[in-house]
Amino acid sequence: MYSITILGSTGSIGESTLDVIAQHSDQYSIFALTGCRQLEKLAQQSIQYNAKYAVVTDESSAKRLTSLIMDLKGTTEVVFGSDALSEVASSNQVDIVMAAIVGAAGLLPTLSAVKAGKKVLLANKESLVMAGSIFMGAVKQHGATLLPIDSEHNAIFQCLPDNYNKGDQPSVKKLILSASGGPFRTWDMQKISKATPEQACAHPNWSMGNKISVDSASMMNKGLECIEAKWLFDTTMDKIEVLIHPQSIVHSLVQYVDGSVLAQLGNPDMRTPIAHGLAWPQRLASGVADLDLSEIAQLTFEQPDPVKFPCLQLAYNAAAEGGNAPAVLNAANEIAVDAFLDGRIGFTAIAQAVEKTLDSFDFYEPESLDAVQDSDNRARSVAVSMIKRLES
Numbered sequence: 204m205y206s207i208t209i210l211g212s213t214g215s216i217g218e219s220t221l222d223v224i225a226q227h228s229d230q231y232s233i234f235a236l237t238g239c240r241q242l243e244k245l246a247q248q249s250i251q252y253n254a255k256y257a258v259v260t261d262e263s264s265a266k267r268l269t270s271l272i273m274d275l276k277g278t279t280e281v282v283f284g285s286d287a288l289s290e291v292a293s294s295n296q297v298d299i300v301m302a303a304i305v306g307a308a309g310l311l312p313t314l315s316a317v318k319a320g321k322k323v324l325l326a327n328k329e330s331l332v333m334a335g336s337i338f339m340g341a342v343k344q345h346g347a348t349l350l351p352i353d354s355e356h357n358a359i360f361q362c363l364p365d366n367y368n369k370g371d372q373p374s375v376k377k378l379i380l381s382a383s384g385g386p387f388r389t390w391d392m393q394k395i396s397k398a399t400p401e402q403a404c405a406h407p408n409w410s411m412g413n414k415i416s417v418d419s420a421s422m423m424n425k426g427l428e429c430i431e432a433k434w435l436f437d438t439t440m441d442k443i444e445v446l447i448h449p450q451s452i453v454h455s456l457v458q459y460v461d462g463s464v465l466a467q468l469g470n471p472d473m474r475t476p477i478a479h480g481l482a483w484p485q486r487l488a489s490g491v492a493d494l495d496l497s498e499i500a501q502l503t504f505e506q507p508d509p510v511k512f513p514c515l516q517l518a519y520n521a522a523a524e525g526g527n528a529p530a531v532l533n534a535a536n537e538i539a540v541d542a543f544l545d546g547r548i549g550f551t552a553i554a555q556a557v558e559k560t561l562d563s564f565d566f567y568e569p570e571s572l573d574a575v576q577d578s579d580n581r582a583r584s585v586a587v588s589m590i591k592r593l594e595s
Contacts, residue, residue, distance in 0.1 A: 205231050217303050446505075513558070
């Protein structure tokens with residue numbers, strides 16, 4: 204029986220993780236669940252899965268959640284704050300941590316799990332985007348097992364040789380991350396400029412939260428995933444490519460020097476990579492329907508349009524710059540996406556705000572987590588100012 208903490212249990216990844224666990228309750232139990240705003244859902248999850256702890260961000264939310272759990276006659280203990288998040292991620296009673304908190308907020312608790320030597324299922328790409336060198340150094344130092352859960356990185360992981368991290372990189376020529384192209388793939392620029400938050404969040408293939416859905420529509424998500432892949436697979440950005448694949452059946456590919464290309468295929472359902480991560484190095488039934496290629500009939504691929512998707516190039520530029528540039532990129536994007544979802548700026552202004560924020564910074568190599576967080580905070584402040592100018 205493996206004990207699990209889910210960081211971000213009320214989001215789409217968290218819900219999918221709980222669904223897989225429910226199918227294998229003889230093998231997995233819940234130690235802690237964490238959430239932010241969806242307190243009713245968190246209370247229901249805590250009762251259903253008999254969580255020992257539920258963690259929220261602040262005291263007010265904790266009081267409300269405690270009341271909800273008591274009304275349901277539950278026994279889950281409610282705690283709050285960043286220290287509590289880190290504690291349930293690093294507890295010696297936990298075997299596996301699903302890191303599914305969206306955005307920069309997921310960095311500290313995920314790093315706590317790594318430093319405790321846990322098996323970490325990484326669905327929080329921002330941890331590596333913001334602090335890739337520090338994070339991967341901690342994985343090595345503390346002997347943590349890091350398994351990628353984003354469908355693209357999980358696919359690459361499955362397609363790489365078992366000895367990849369022992370010096371097999373020369374046989375790998377290229378990592379190819381697939382992208383659906385999002386809801387605006389076939390739109391012209393004039394239409395994209397008028398896109399609403401509802402349209403941006405209407406992903407054609409995946410069910411995701413609003414922030415990730417907007418990132419998918421702008422392809423910033425793919426840019427962040429490229430940076431994540433650089434750190435996960437110890438490679439360089441010139442060996443990472445993006446290929447638009449509207450059907451979302453081929454989740455990513457690995458090209459080898461002998462001409463072979465290996466791909467991982469499956470229905471677009473996050474329970475597949477989650478089950479793979481939970482059971483690795485074994486396999487586990489996920490509840491996902493079998494893939495029927497004859498029904499799909501065709502798989503198509505195309506290059507991303509740099510005019511439609513400037514955020515992808517901004518991510519590559521930040522990765523090339525190195526140092527704290529990816530952290531600045533991520534922070535500015537989070538602020539800009541929030542402004543778009545609030546209706547304060549248009550969709551195309553997201554890339555403008557991120558670019559203007561990046562242009563205003565002198566970059567350096569952060570040597571500590573405090574330095575990373577300082578870059579994150581300053582970038583957010585600059586991005587707010589840039590957005591105010593775009594609003595006027």
